[in-house]
Amino acid sequence: MSVKTVFAIPFAKQVRKRVYKWAYQPHKTQEKVFKKLISKAKKTAFGKDHNFDTIQSYSDFKKNVPVHDYEGLRPYVDRIVAGEENVLWKGKPIYFAKTSGTTSGAKYIPITKDSMPTHIKAARNALLFYIAETNDASFVDGKMIFLQGSPVLEDKNGVKLGRLSGIVAHYVPGYLQKNRLPSWETNCIEDWDTKVNAIVEETIDKDMTVISGIPSWVQMYFEKLIEKTGKTITELFPNFNFFIYGGVNFEPYKNKFEALIGKKVDYIELYPASEGFIAYQDSQKEKGMLLQLNSGIFYEFIPAEDFFNEHPTRISLEDVQLGVNYVIILNTNAGLWGYNIGDTVEFTSLLPYRIKVTGRIKHFISAFGEHVIGKEVEKALNDSIKGTETNVSEFTVAPQVNPEEGLPYHEWFIEFENEPEDIDALAAKIDASMQEQNIYYFDLIEGKVLRPLVIRKVKKGGFHEYMKSIGKFGGQNKIPQLSDNRKIADVLQNFLKE
Structure with missing residues (x-):
């Protein structure tokens, strides 16, 4: 020693x-x-x-x-x-x-x-x-x-x-x-x-x-x-x-x-x-x-559901509550004032104050008014593979608004380390979790506006190849786990498992 x-x-x-x-x-x-x-x-x-x-x-x-x-x-x-x-x-x-x-x-x-x-x-x-x-x-x-x-x-x-x-x-x-x-x-x-x-x-x-x-x-x-x-x-x-x-x-x-x-x-x-x-x-x-x-940071918070309103609620630490998704705002001794870094957080404890990062305020899916956020897709995937042999290397989610046939849906691009035996069963479990967490998504499925999600299997190493193809291959770059557009999804079509 x-x-x-x-x-x-x-x-x-x-x-x-x-x-x-x-x-x-x-x-x-x-x-x-x-x-x-x-x-x-x-x-x-x-x-x-x-x-x-x-x-x-x-x-x-x-x-x-x-x-x-x-x-x-x-x-x-x-x-x-x-x-x-x-x-x-x-x-x-x-x-x-x-x-x-x-x-x-x-x-x-x-x-x-x-x-x-x-x-x-x-x-x-x-x-x-x-x-x-x-x-x-x-x-x-x-x-x-x-x-x-x-x-x-x-x-x-x-x-x-x-x-x-x-x-x-x-x-x-x-x-x-x-x-x-x-x-x-x-x-x-x-x-x-x-x-x-x-x-x-x-x-x-x-x-x-x-x-x-x-x-x-x-x-x-x-x-x-x-x-x-x-x-x-x-x-x-x-x-x-x-x-x-x-x-x-x-x-x-x-x-x-x-x-x-x-x-x-x-x-x-x-x-x-x-x-x-x-x-x-x-x-x-x-x-x-x-x-x-x-x-050297004074924190402010805006409830994520209010953020895009004309006059969103803006509060200090004293008024935050457990279980609310907030956009975090920074004022710092580096001279950043009223600065939105784009992250959303949720408090897990109020004494002392502890947080978890729930996603990015710009990373969401609401192509049909479903207001899906990062925390929901992460929980749905984690809950669905927990206790199984299935391992996931990387994933991202995007809306498919104009499918060649049938109703629109959410498209999940997943790179598996260990694939599930039944991909359709996994998709059904993830979709059930999404419906349970998000009432808007549930209503869209029930109302036949959306059909249940579809999983696309990305080949091993596919996400790394994607990052190379857009010039962002490196230790500080991350793939958004959901997007409200097809910018990532359309390129990922080139890296699917055959």
Whole structure:
């Protein structure tokens, strides 16, 4: 047992105690964050344009600051990218996190010297909470892998530019550097296929104890390891006992992962975004992730069902309720104000505040007024394969509005690892779950407006081939699990199983 391991447990428990101190005083904590944000941004261009010097309360704030997405803030961001200071936040950002937007093209999300430490601290604390709860820090002596983007950064008018995961790679603490894989050279490889193959070569004979990344891309890494060695992951890495992930709902991947690994492991879910580190799983026993209330973010929420109304309800943390699907709105110490990042969340606990991500506000199906959301399709699929040998690698859902014959329907594109014996029976189970969850969908089926869903089997590796075909093959790119149009579905027709 190393010195790191010995000291990690008491340190982890100290950190957990400090975090829970603010987590159990949530409204007081958020009020402090709110006042600090307004005070610091009063003299910025945005603060002057939106009367920050008159804002005394959240009610004042709502009157002066509208909700908007990246396009709404873009005129200010463009000024920052051009080199102007004191626009959204004091001074200039230290980084731009580059993301790809579906409507905005490349997006440049500012990260400031105030916001950057919150990203690092939250990621660290997620590990420390696990140590504190399990009294086990043995993994710190093994090798850790973080599947991430290239750490090579560009220069944009004096500000460094890159993917968030590549930026974060520069902040791995010294005590973990010796344990961290892949190597810097491998991490810099841009082509994802080449990169994963190089990671396999670097890690195949190492004592891997922690593996982290978006599930679909870690799955690809696992499959390449197994293909090369013929062994399960636990045979290769006997001390690998927990997996860290974020960005997608893990449930559809869980059966497949445990089959690849060869045993059950613990999981830690993170909710990092370029705009801020929003939440992390603080317990293996509780549902949801602990909302980061003391990390320079003041949160607002809009009920998803109201979001597209002319005057949607807009509330602070004090007024949220369990079981309601909310669009999450951020105000941050990176200078994002009334910012809709596009995610929907649901609260699983109100003391402390814990959330789960339920989908994207723009990722829904309502071609016929059914208002189907991500949470519903994920639950329908998970419930239908639970307790069976069926494993799913990837899936997405789209409406088929103009079929060649018969009534319209929802079309499910599923890549199976282990196929069900009866695909029609699985489709019927999924459809029954959808009808049970969504009264609008039920009424459309009952009223013969829609017929029950249809499953299309995507060939193995088909989703990866699809991502390559649209130029988005890589560890930070994810496939929407449902769309209100045929943009993805029509291309996926080329990758179906014959």
